[in-house]
Amino acid sequence: MESYYNPSDLAKFGEIAEEAPEMAKKFFDYYGTVFAEGELSEREKALIALAVAHSVQCPYCIDAYTTACLEKGSNQAEMTEAVHVACAIRGGASLVHGVQMMNRCKKVSM
Amino acid sequence: MRSFQDTLHHHGLHLVREVTSTLQINTGFRCNLACKHCHLDAGPARQEVMTRATMEEVLSFVRRNSFKLADITGGAPELVPDIAYLLDGLSLQVERVLFRSNLTLLTRGEYAALLEQLVAGKVAIAASFPSTNKKQADAQRGSGVWESSVKALKELNRLGYGKAGTGLELFLVANPAGAFLPVEQSRAEQRYKSELAAKWGIAFTNLYTFANMPLGRFRAWLERSGNLQPYMAKLAAGFNPATVAGLMCRSLISVSWDGFLYDCDFNLAAGLYHSGRRLHLSEVDTIGKGIPIISADHCYGCTAGAGFT
Numbered sequence: 001m002e003s004y005y006n007p008s009d010l011a012k013f014g015e016i017a018e019e020a021p022e023m024a025k026k027f028f029d030y031y032g033t034v035f036a037e038g039e040l041s042e043r044e045k046a047l048i049a050l051a052v053a054h055s056v057q058c059p060y061c062i063d064a065y066t067t068a069c070l071e072k073g074s075n076q077a078e079m080t081e082a083v084h085v086a087c088a089i090r091g092g093a094s095l096v097h098g099v100q101m102m103n104r105c106k107k108v109s110m
Numbered sequence: 111m112r113s114f115q116d117t118l119h120h121h122g123l124h125l126v127r128e129v130t131s132t133l134q135i136n137t138g139f140r141c142n143l144a145c146k147h148c149h150l151d152a153g154p155a156r157q158e159v160m161t162r163a164t165m166e167e168v169l170s171f172v173r174r175n176s177f178k179l180a181d182i183t184g185g186a187p188e189l190v191p192d193i194a195y196l197l198d199g200l201s202l203q204v205e206r207v208l209f210r211s212n213l214t215l216l217t218r219g220e221y222a223a224l225l226e227q228l229v230a231g232k233v234a235i236a237a238s239f240p241s242t243n244k245k246q247a248d249a250q251r252g253s254g255v256w257e258s259s260v261k262a263l264k265e266l267n268r269l270g271y272g273k274a275g276t277g278l279e280l281f282l283v284a285n286p287a288g289a290f291l292p293v294e295q296s297r298a299e300q301r302y303k304s305e306l307a308a309k310w311g312i313a314f315t316n317l318y319t320f321a322n323m324p325l326g327r328f329r330a331w332l333e334r335s336g337n338l339q340p341y342m343a344k345l346a347a348g349f350n351p352a353t354v355a356g357l358m359c360r361s362l363i364s365v366s367w368d369g370f371l372y373d374c375d376f377n378l379a380a381g382l383y384h385s386g387r388r389l390h391l392s393e394v395d396t397i398g399k400g401i402p403i404i405s406a407d408h409c410y411g412c413t414a415g416a417g418f419t
Contacts, residue, residue, distance in 0.1 A: 040295070070286065073293035073301055075243035 292319035348414030
């Protein structure tokens with residue numbers, strides 16, 4: 001069945017360098033640096049990435065960072081909590097805009 | 111996927127035996143558990159256990175060689191009737207003895223004499239403890255196993271195992287709970303140490319992390335779950351040529367419950383005999399250097415990433 005998303009496409013990510021190699025190199029170098037052990041551990045960074053992946057709803061990233069989290073030693077309970085963090089921020093971001101709605105209502109209502 | 115032998119050839123590597131300093135003794139496939147990651151398909155229904163006659167042949171083989179370490183594994187070695195005899199014989203002939211335990215039997219009353227023997231002989235214990243998370247561990251090893259393991263570790267600590275200055279070493283062994291690679295060993299050890307100490311007051315000597323081998327019951331699960339091809343591809347893609355020099359098979363020889371020789375316990379599971387011939391240890395005088403190690407695609411499990419030796 002044809003689909004816009006194909007799991008095997010993730011392995012082709014590097015091919016993005018074909019038309020713009022310099023930009024791709026800078027991006028992938030930067031990407032590698034971001035996920036290296038630093039003030040945050042690789043495990044913590046993978047959990048953040050997993051949460052963000054759910055927030056931006058990227059199936060490639062969800063696949064990749066689910067495995068990465070497991071291989072960095074996180075368990076499913078921790079990963080589920082990370083997804084809830086993404087959900088809370090994403091849901092909260094919608095809800096807090098309700099203040100704008102209320103402001104506008106006040107402005108135009110008698 | 112390129113075969114393991116082709117990959118070695120591509121990197122100009124030769125997998126040959128160095129000085130053999132470890133004898134791994136697989137005392138049989140009988141086990142009270144049937145862990146999903148088991149490469150041997152060990153379990154309660156298996157009847158294969160090492161007899162006293164084979165133990166005598168093992169001890170004679172040990173006398174003809176100069177092993178520094180005897181590594182006793184199974185199945186569950188606790189379930190081997192003459193295990194005390196084997197332990198006694200080995201303790202007299204090798205510098206160190208390592209006893210692998212699944213932690214669910216060793217501290218039970220009926221094994222008190224065996225445990226006493228291990229303590230008295232300062233036999234090191236390597237215990238399976240795949241995850242600090244109960245759900246993950248039980249998913250792999252069976253319901254209730256995690257809790258019995260924690261209880262057993264506390265008891266081993268009480269006897270001095272894993273405590274500095276006692277000479278009683280307690281190693282934990284962690285395998286991933288699925289078709290993914292293990293956590294990098296030193297980081298996993300740090301986390302295990304702090305978490306086990308903080309939550310349950312448990313101490314241990316070192317942690318070893320190993321990849322699950324695509325053999326036995328684990329392979330059957332990989333096939334059933336559609337994970338075999340991607341898992342093999344992941345192991346092969348992670349091939350690290352730097353690991354080959356330090357692979358355990360270069361310095362270890364494995365003997366099965368019935369006395370046949372293999373280059374490692376994984377080759378034993380795969381039925382790949384040492385030197386490519388069905389050799390009983392009674393037919394072999396000493397294990398020499400330079401003998402090619404028999405390899406197959408499951409060997410990618412020991413060469414992925416930082417390697418698992």
